[in-house]
Amino acid sequence: MKEKIKTPITDVSEKGLKSTKNPIVAGLLSLVIPGLGQIYNGQKIKGSFIIIFTISFGVAVNNLNMNLKKSDEDIIYWVVMIPIWIYAIINAYQQAKKIK
Numbered sequence: 001m002k003e004k005i006k007t008p009i010t011d012v013s014e015k016g017l018k019s020t021k022n023p024i025v026a027g028l029l030s031l032v033i034p035g036l037g038q039i040y041n042g043q044k045i046k047g048s049f050i051i052i053f054t055i056s057f058g059v060a061v062n063n064l065n066m067n068l069k070k071s072d073e074d075i076i077y078w079v080v081m082i083p084i085w086i087y088a089i090i091n092a093y094q095q096a097k098k099i100k
Contacts, residue, residue, distance in 0.1 A: 019099070026096035030088040034081075037092025041099060050088050054081065 021041050030037030035050030061077045068076075 021096040021099040023093045023096035023100065027089050027093035030085075030092040034085045034088040037088060038095070041092060041095045043095065050084065054084070057081065 019042070026037040026040050028037075029040050033051065034054050035047040038044075038047030038050060041047075057080060058077060061073050064073065
């Protein structure tokens with residue numbers, strides 16, 4: 001029977017290398033850039049979608065010609081983005097815990 005060797009980065013067993021993810025790192029990455037924690041966890045499509053949505057929504061709100069003041073545009077942006085940002089942080093953390 002082969003013995004498992006655990007390190008912070010990988011779990012080495014007779015079946016080969018298994019990647020482990022740190023939930024704190026995943027959450028912090030999504031705090032810095034929404035979606036980056038998902039990419040760190042290996043969820044490249046979900047992470048890319050969140051990053052692209054964040055950028056696209058910001059550009060769209062910035063280019064709206066609704067005669068809004070800049071402060072009103074900022075409010076619209078953050079009212080939509082704060083829940084998405086919180087989702088990205090919590091989801092990245094929870095997914096990393098599942099991987100770990």
